[in-house]
Amino acid sequence: METTPILKMIGIKKSFGTVQALKRVDLELNKGEILALMGENGAGKSTLMNILGGALSHYEGEIFINGKKADIRSPLGARNLGIAKIHQELQLVPELSVAENIFLGREPTTGSGLVNYRKMNSMAGAYLDTLELNHVKPNQKIKSLRVGEQQLVEIAKALSLNAEILIMDEPTSALSKAESRKLFQVIKKLSEKGVSVIYITHRLEEVFELSDRITVLRDGELIGTVETADTDREAI
Secondary structure (H helix, E strand, O other), X not given: OOOOOOEEEEEEEEEEOOEEEEEEEEEEXXXXXXXXXXXXXXXXXXXXXXXXXXXXXXXXXXXXXXXXEEOOOOHHHHHHOOEEEEOOOOOOOOOOEHHHHHOOOOOOEOOOOOEOHHHHHHHHHHHHHHOOOOOOOOOOEHHHOOHHHHHHHHHHHHHHOOOOEEEEXXXXXXXXXXXXXXXXXXXXXXXXXXXXXXXXXXXXXXXHHHOOEEEEEEOOEEEEEEEHXXXXXXXX
């Protein structure tokens, strides 16, 4: 992994009325790294990631992407910087096809301005192949897929946006063991290709299987960041 972080969040502060949700939190993420973000409910994990993902526009502190200061104030702004979030509640349209969901609002068109379905299905198929979803057809409706397959379609959508930073919030909460194992394989493969992953979970077994480092928050404060190989369940 590169020594220069792809992401640095420095001194991030956020309050909701009189409640201080984040108290000068720092976070670093390296290229191709899987960083586990941990903490009890209310620790500030979601608030920090909502700031990174552009869902919260009012905050204090600085964010740097690839060494350049970034002013993230909207989801579109985050997306333009290569940041994508896979939400716990999947944001897919059940009645649309896999390809239509992947390229929703960004459909390739013909010279006459109509949607070029052949091109869109071909492009979607390439992303499905990358995620080893060869059995899923681009023209299949989302509602015909299992939850684990739908989650991989969300990841395909993120990859189609050229995401360099992928935020995953409790991604295995609705998955079977087999689907979780498939997801782990995909995450590791993306990491090997240079995609950086922030993985939010309460499940320690997943943390120690997947992550390179672990960052722990408590009551809106950074408790510490450790190399996964240098710690254990009891310490975390």
